[in-house]
Amino acid sequence: MGHGGDHPPIKNLAFPLADDKTSVIMTDIQALKSELTGQIEAANDLKALDEVRVAALGKKGRVTDLMKSLGAMDPEERKIQGQALNVFKDEIAEILKTRESLLQKKDLDSRLSSEALDVTLSPRPEGKGVIHPISRTMEELTGIFGAMGFSVAEGPDIEDDWHNFTALNFPPGHPAREMQDTFFLQDNPDSQGDRGRMLLRTHTSSVQIRHMETNTPPLRIICMGRTYRSDHDMTHTPMFHQIEGLMVDKNVHMGHLKGCLTDFARAFFEVDDLPMRLRPSFFPFVEPGAEVDIGYVKKGGGIELGRAENPADQKWMEVLGAGMVHPNVLKNCDIDPDEYQGFAFGAGIERLTMLKYGIPDLRTFFESDIRWLAHYGFDSLERP
Ligand code: FA5
DSSP, rough: SSSTOOOOSSOOOSSSSOSSHHHHHHHHHHHHHHHHHHHHOOSSSSSHHHHHHHHHHTTTTHHHHHHHHHGGGHHHHHHHHHHHHHHHHHHHHHHHHHHHHHHHHHHHHHHHHTTTTTTSSSOOOGGOEEOOOOHHHHHHHHHHHHHOOOEEEEEOOOHHHHHHHHGGGTTTTOGGGGGSOOOOOOOOOOOOOOGGGEOOOSTHHHHHHHHHHOOSSEEEEEEEEEOOSOOBBBBSSEEEEEEEEEEEEOOOOHHHHHHHHHHHHHHHTTTTTHHHHHEEEETEEEEEEEEEEEEEEETTTTEESOOOOOOOOOOOEEEEEEEEEEEEHHHHHHHOOTTTTEEEEEEEEEEEEEHHHHHOOGGGGGOOOOHHHHHHOOEESSSO
């Protein structure tokens, strides 16, 4: 028994004192109580309070020490002292608990005031995000073609040769494959021939095939997404985005194709009388095939989309590739070309976006320059 051994016995105790030894313990209790109470009151946070608790009630704590001293007493004395010590121990535990809940409340109050969040404040303009022009164009394309009854289909970026080329009437070794400089990947050992030759899709036309393989006409879809070619210069990037359109039904012809694309271009570029022309061109998966141009005029050092007052001033720029789906492509997807016809079209989404919003350089789309995005981006709450 180490503490306060020579204190004089104290008076007014709530329990009887049996002899001198008893009074020594009682003295210890009183002294210890005021000491511990002082320490508990002085503990200003939960960590400090826990240290006081361990020093008092822990395995080697001072109250525990006093309890251990009971073992050396005779039974009569132990009974009285044990009772007194238990009362004391409970008292200390109670004082600790009261202090603990006070400190917990203090802790919570200070966190509530320091971490306060005013949910009624309006958003701060400097931290506001914007919609990337490519995303914005895709939303617009979905809206325009959605209104014409087209739904959105998807396909994988990692494609096989069959869907990207062969089924689209680019036979193996055909020179038309050279038109699209391709990133090849490792072959897939689980598939044979061109179905196991893996690549990054060079165009979204592969999704036409996937859709026709798994659906039966009538079909009306668009597909948008990333496409990849081993190209890199002023007007070509290795990754870019395309939109593809496909309609398959009975009695579909070039007139439907031109009408659909004219309506699209007028809605997208917001020019009511925008002229359009189709020029013959070659894509293996369409017959006949066409490059699609829209009209513009030169104005004040720049250009303006629209019809020229004088036909001699009419200029043209290419925006799309299109045509009637080649019978071989329909056959490759188990669709009878004598019963069904279709048209298809495809365009670069960056190119459409640059034209609509006057963005001069393709490469800036992918530079992740926050100033560029702040300038060309769109408010996330504004509807296309
Ligand atoms: C095709 O990819 C055809 N699949 C389009 C098509 C679909 C024709 C359906 C007929 C029927 P082309 O290779 O021309 O066509 O590419 C279409 C557009 O993608 C181009 O006009 C251009 O805007 C864009 N493009 C092509 N390569 C790049 C590139 N490296 N970087 C940015 N845009 C590109």
